[in-house]
Amino acid sequence: MDITFPEHTNALVSERPQADVFLFNSNSNLVRTNGIRQRISIPLLSNTFHQEVQAVFQREQAQGRCNPIVVGAIPFDMNQPAQLVVPEWHERVKPLDRTFSSFVDKDFIHHASEQSFAPSHTEFLDIIEQALSSFENSPLKKVVLSKILKLTLDRKVDVPRLLSNIMAQNPSAYHFSVPLKNSVLIGASPELLLRKQGNKIFSNPLAGSAKRLDNLDADRQAAKTLANSAKDQYEHRLVVDAIRAALLPVVESLGERKESSIIATPTMWHLSTDIEATLPAINPPSMFDLIKQIHPTPAMCGTPTVSAQQHIAALEPHQRGFFSGLVGWCDAEGNGEWAIAIRCAEVSGNKVTLFAGAGVVPDSNPESEWLETSAKMRTMLNAFGIKEDVI
Numbered sequence: 172m173d174i175t176f177p178e179h180t181n182a183l184v185s186e187r188p189q190a191d192v193f194l195f196n197s198n199s200n201l202v203r204t205n206g207i208r209q210r211i212s213i214p215l216l217s218n219t220f221h222q223e224v225q226a227v228f229q230r231e232q233a234q235g236r237c238n239p240i241v242v243g244a245i246p247f248d249m250n251q252p253a254q255l256v257v258p259e260w261h262e263r264v265k266p267l268d269r270t271f272s273s274f275v276d277k278d279f280i281h282h283a284s285e286q287s288f289a290p291s292h293t294e295f296l297d298i299i300e301q302a303l304s305s306f307e308n309s310p311l312k313k314v315v316l317s318k319i320l321k322l323t324l325d326r327k328v329d330v331p332r333l334l335s336n337i338m339a340q341n342p343s344a345y346h347f348s349v350p351l352k353n354s355v356l357i358g359a360s361p362e363l364l365l366r367k368q369g370n371k372i373f374s375n376p377l378a379g380s381a382k383r384l385d386n387l388d389a390d391r392q393a394a395k396t397l398a399n400s401a402k403d404q405y406e407h408r409l410v411v412d413a414i415r416a417a418l419l420p421v422v423e424s425l426g427e428r429k430e431s432s433i434i435a436t437p438t439m440w441h442l443s444t445d446i447e448a449t450l451p452a453i454n455p456p457s458m459f460d461l462i463k464q465i466h467p468t469p470a471m472c473g474t475p476t477v478s479a480q481q482h483i484a485a486l487e488p489h490q491r492g493f494f495s496g497l498v499g500w501c502d503a504e505g506n507g508e509w510a511i512a513i514r515c516a517e518v519s520g521n522k523v524t525l526f527a528g529a530g531v532v533p534d535s536n537p538e539s540e541w542l543e544t545s546a547k548m549r550t551m552l553n554a555f556g557i558k559e560d561v562i
């Protein structure tokens with residue numbers, strides 16, 4: 172059957188060669204790139220990262236490009252290599268019209284012939300129990316534990332068509348498609364780590380979640396229960412407090428603390444808080460300085476950070492890679508936008524890996540965290556048109 176996409180998404184679908192195409196779309200900017208002129212593949216925490224970025228921008232400017240751009244992905248663990256590039260070509264335009272949800276591609280359907288979780292259901296419950304027992308005898312207050320789902324699909328995934336479907340199904344998300352070495356990282360994240368425009372910065376952390384329900388009344392009740400949940404508000408507050416505390420020493424002024432609100436994705440409710448700050452006019456921190464200052468937040472890692480990182484390394488059987496890291500772009504003037512790489516998948520041919528995590532605090536229930544992570548995977552399962560209950 173012929174599929175008619177709106178003009179703009181059609182343009183995305185026709186972009187080739189696919190392997191080099193990067194896309195990041197938010198309600199502020201649509202950035203698309205093609206080709207690679209320079210790479211930055213060292214860890215953000217490496218001593219030479221700052222000089223390397225400066226050198227890359229200077230080389231571009233020396234060749235007459237006045238405001239070059241760096242795009243790509245930063246892993247959860249900033250000791251691991253980033254995958255950033257200066258593209259051959261880029262365009263930064265006003266975001267796409269966000270009313271294209273009627274263009275969901277109903278014929279885009281996949282079936283999974285093989286599936287496996289890591290950790291398995293039993294192992295996941297066990298690592299949550301281990302985290303819960305750590306709260307009693309360590310400084311740990313919150314740790315985010317994740318699982319992956321590996322799927323073999325009945326056919327090779329058409330990545331541009333997948334991207335169009337993700338955008339249509341999740342019109343208000345941060346959409347991204349990032350070419351990695353042997354795969355594409357693709358997703359619809361609801362969470363903004365950082366947007367920088369001149370001397371203003373914005374962050375929109377989420378934490379505290381409930382699954383959306385089909386029945387309207389039950390769905391509204393789920394949102395109300397989340398808003399009134401002391402456990403979720405605590406989990407959320409830890410994130411907001413940590414980001415504000417990390418920004419305080421490097422900003423000129425931090426906006427007033429706002430109340431949390433509830434936001435909806437098509438599959439989840441979340442507690443959400445906007446954070447705004449103004450940077451000093453003299454010697455402001457760069458985009459990457461700010462990222463190093465606040466990533467990984469307790470929404471992706473936990474708190475205190477080092478203790479949570481140690482628990483994740485000890486308890487999770489898989490490597491997160493870019494999951495719960497960052498995807499986005501930054502220009503030589505220091506503007507840019509970085510979303511958190513969640514509600515995403517790594518796609519390679521017909522092999523797909525989905526990721527999801529959940530914040531564990533003393534009041535967490537292991538089975539509820541399992542169900543929450545499964546519900547978060549529905550965003551990508553829907554994008555692939557996987558109807559059967561693989562989770």
Ligand SMILES: C=C(O[C@@H]1C=C(C(=O)O)C=C[C@H]1O)C(=O)O
Nearest residue numbers: 377379380470513527528529530
């Ligand atoms: C880690 C994920 O989501 C994060 C964890 C949340 C939570 O624990 O309530 C909510 C939103 C995100 O900050 C994910 O989607 O995989």
